[in-house]
């Protein structure tokens with residue numbers, strides 16, 4: 433059960449970064465319609481920097497654990513850094529092999545955060561093809 | 569009674585080993601494994617008879633055409649159609665329903681109503697929503713009882729408005745495994761002047777359907793859920809209805825004659841079969857039907873029904889599982905769906921899958937039903953002729969193990 437390593441189950445059972453955020457700059461909701469995973473991210477942005485982050489959601493262990501792991505490193509990050517973040521980075525955070533079947537679960541958090549930034553900038557959301565790294 | 573061991577020997581797929589053990593395939597509502605007889609028949613077609621149908625004067629073309637038309641006859645007999653020409657070969661159940669929506673649907677006017685149940689698969693929803701966009705028809709939703717059975721009162725109320733031209737319903741829910749009361753639905757619809765389309769994608773493998781006895785106007789199903797190949801589906805339609813409908817796809821074979829100004833469509837069934845059909849697949853489907861007849865269709869139905877009841881009984885004793893829909897009744901067939909407290913269905917089926925136990929998770933193309941039930945996803949166990957009680961036991965033990973694994977902190 434390598435996909436369900438202890439560290440992933442721990443993040444699933446005890447998600448980090450879910451303390452509600454006061455006065456977020458942008459709130460964004462993403463769903464993975466094919467399986468029903470849902471994430472809502474709240475981001476506080478000051479001087480092109482993320483100064484606060486919070487999320488809530490429901491779904492499979494992979495989608496929730498990936499969001500939890502990602503949330504631990506967002507605060508303090510520059511927007512540019514986040515914009516440049518690649519899907520491989522999330523895979524590294526998870527530390528387990530993620531097959532094509534579960535890639536959307538693993539990347540839902542990244543997709544939500546990136547699209548929160550796009551929303552903040554008044555841009556169109558990026559597609560799944562972009563998030564997964566097939567197109568840019 | 570069927571002999572499961574003898575049946576199993578006829579399915580090459582069941583020899584697959586996963587995690588050191590034979591695969592346990594309980595995803596039959598998605599697609600069913602194929603018996604050797606079907607694979608052999610299709611191989612023989614390609615190796616010895618392959619030619620296009622309805623064209624060419626050489627003897628092989630004639631042989632292919634005969635085999636294809638024999639397949640049509642086999643399907644017609646299987647569903648009790650009066651004429652083989654009432655059987656249209658399509659790609660799948662989805663295409664069959666789209667054909668009706670695009671052709672019969674063209675005869676509807678703004679304000680006419682199509683009634684659907686909340687149980688429907690997206691295949692029997694989207695074509696009608698598209699028709700709504702195109703023609704401004706209205707869609708009315710037949711509600712469900714608390715236990716997921718169709719609420720006949722709700723259908724009555726819809727029909728009373730006298731605007732319904734078509735009632736399009738599944739014969740068997742692909743999530744709750746509940747049959748719909750087709751006799752009642754059809755009687756009420758016909759009394760109100762509406763036609764009835766039955767989506768038999770699931771029902772076809774678990775119960776006998778006689779389109780004349782039931783007085784069904786349109787029946788749609790796929791070959792691949794009936795032990796046949798992918799790539800072929802069936803639309804049955806009453807002859808006078810099909811004759812009155814405009815052609816669907818245009819192209820070779822579907823016309824009688826054409827000139828620079830227009831064309832005359834071919835007679836049934838070719839009018840609705842434009843282009844080269846899935847010849848080998850249709851022949852494979854006929855071989856599948858012949859295989860079920862050889863085994864004994866009723867015995868297969870009894871077997872899958874008993875096995876599902878066994879699975880239901882076992883599952884209902886597992887802690888932290890809630891089964892969706894009705895819990896008992898003679899109308900429960902094919903599949904059973906459930907949610908597990910604390911585990912997303914995808915995680916459950918992922919882990920089961922690694923042990924070679926194949927179940928499906930998700931919304932099973934029924935987002936509207938899942939929303940109605942207040943959930944986003946469920947896990948589904950569905951049975952076929954070759955499944956056994958031992959397999960159900962293995963599956964349930966694995967589910968219990970997974971629940972324990974996930975819940976320990």
Ligand SMILES: Cc1ncc(COP(=O)(O)O)c(C=O)c1O
Nearest residue numbers: 660661662689691742769770790
């Ligand atoms: C009730 C129902 N209708 C329609 C379909 C569509 O079948 P196909 O994808 O073969 O067209 C399915 C398949 O899952 C089904 O279960």
